[in-house]
Amino acid sequence: xxxxxxxxxxxxAIAAATLYGLRREHIRAEYSVSWLAAGIILAAAGLCxxxxxxxxxxxxxxxxxxILAGTLLxxxxxxxxxxxxxxxxxxxxxxxxxxxxxxxxxxxxRRHGIGG
Amino acid sequence: MTPYxxxxxAPRLAVIIPALNEEAAVGQVVCAVNEAAPGVPVFVIDxxxxxxxxxxxxxAGAEVVxxxxxxxxxxCVQTGYKLALELGYDYVxxxxxxxxxxxxxxxxxLQALQSTGSDVVIGSRFIDGKGRxxxxxxxxxxxxxxxxxxxxxxxxxxxxxHDPTSGLIGVNxxxxxxxxxxxxxxxxxxxxxxxxxxxxxxxxxxPCRMYHRRTGKSSLTVWKSCQYIFxxxxxxxxxxxxVGSAPGAKExxx
Numbered sequence: 001x002x003x004x005x006x007x008x009x010x011x012x013a014i015a016a017a018t019l020y021g022l023r024r025e026h027i028r029a030e031y032s033v034s035w036l037a038a039g040i041i042l043a044a045a046g047l048c049x050x051x052x053x054x055x056x057x058x059x060x061x062x063x064x065x066x067i068l069a070g071t072l073l074x075x076x077x078x079x080x081x082x083x084x085x086x087x088x089x090x091x092x093x094x095x096x097x098x099x100x101x102x103x104x105x106x107x108x109x110r111r112h113g114i115g116g
Numbered sequence: 117m118t119p120y121x122x123x124x125x126a127p128r129l130a131v132i133i134p135a136l137n138e139e140a141a142v143g144q145v146v147c148a149v150n151e152a153a154p155g156v157p158v159f160v161i162d163x164x165x166x167x168x169x170x171x172x173x174x175x176a177g178a179e180v181v182x183x184x185x186x187x188x189x190x191x192c193v194q195t196g197y198k199l200a201l202e203l204g205y206d207y208v209x210x211x212x213x214x215x216x217x218x219x220x221x222x223x224x225x226l227q228a229l230q231s232t233g234s235d236v237v238i239g240s241r242f243i244d245g246k247g248r249x250x251x252x253x254x255x256x257x258x259x260x261x262x263x264x265x266x267x268x269x270x271x272x273x274x275x276x277x278h279d280p281t282s283g284l285i286g287v288n289x290x291x292x293x294x295x296x297x298x299x300x301x302x303x304x305x306x307x308x309x310x311x312x313x314x315x316x317x318x319x320x321x322x323p324c325r326m327y328h329r330r331t332g333k334s335s336l337t338v339w340k341s342c343q344y345i346f347x348x349x350x351x352x353x354x355x356x357x358x359v360g361s362a363p364g365a366k367e368x369x370x
Contacts, residue, residue: 022357028301029354092301095185096195099161100202103181 008046015039132196135213146176148219190301225286239284239324
């Protein structure tokens with residue numbers, strides 16, 4: 001498998017994972033745009049041999065390795081983004097829970113004449 | 117006038133007002149709602165205002181829920197829905213805290229919720245009493261934007277929606293349960309419209325009046341309008357993607 005095929009497959013995998021995450025509601029719609037764009041650009045770069053050749057000409061011989069490392073790093077960042085999405089959601093849920101509990105405690109205290 | 121809560125067979129109705137730095141207008145809004153719908157509890161959800169919004173609202177007779185961190189409009193509105201669901205309300209009407217909405221429309225929205233059996237009732241600036249569309253209350257460029265939004269949203273909602281950006285929205289208990297579980301944090305108005313069909317929620321629009329902001333400036337700029345269109349397209353795409361998947365397969369926002 002050459003570098004371009006790997007790049008195309010990596011781009012395709014990122015786009016597919018993003019779409020799957022969106023469908024299953026693992027990733028928020030707002031956060032998915034940049035990942036979809038990254039996946040599409042990577043896949044397009046993999047399909048465009050002329051562009052890749054000119055980019056590789058300006059880099060060292062270890063270009064394939066660089067692509068592989070970049071893909072792995074991309075995967076790691078994608079996983080982190082999903083984690084951040086989940087943490088963000090949990091932060092919202094916690095903040096809402098805290099606000100509602102505090103409101104109900106204040107209201108109960110007021111009813112029972114406790115505190116201000 | 118007999119307070120709503122004391123009328124025989126009165127539905128359990130609450131009004132929620134999301135507010136961020138609205139000290140100049142929120143007091144009048146609370147008073148106006150109390151006059152239009154006496155006895156109906158008004159909950160102001162304060163999204164970490166840096167001014168005296170919470171104090172002014174409380175003095176005007178509202179019950180104030182203070183968020184510990186700034187969550188934005190979506191998180192703020194959903195807090196109100198969650199609270200109303202916990203407290204056992206059957207109907208919740210959301211009114212903006214900037215004084216743009218007419219408080220007298222609150223009882224009309226409740227009536228529409230009950231008489232039409234719809235899950236969601238939207239107060240629309242752009243329909244007349246016969247349900248026909250018009251753009252009398254807005255400027256030329258905005259009218260074009262709204263017409264565009266209308267066409268973009270029609271395939272998502274299944275029928276045309278005349279005022280997709282309205283913040284005057286009433287929901288019944290069924291919609292309340294759905295929105296308490298899942299609610300868009302960014303651009304909640306369009307996000308909610310995208311959710312309606314997926315969750316089989318019926319909506320209805322009634323004509324409502326809307327005033328210019330009493331204080332401050334609208335946050336809607338050309339850049340924000342472009343973002344708005346972009347988000348409509350995004351939600352349309354997500355809607356198509358999720359058709360066929362079980363709603364609430366994962367409760368992202370419990």
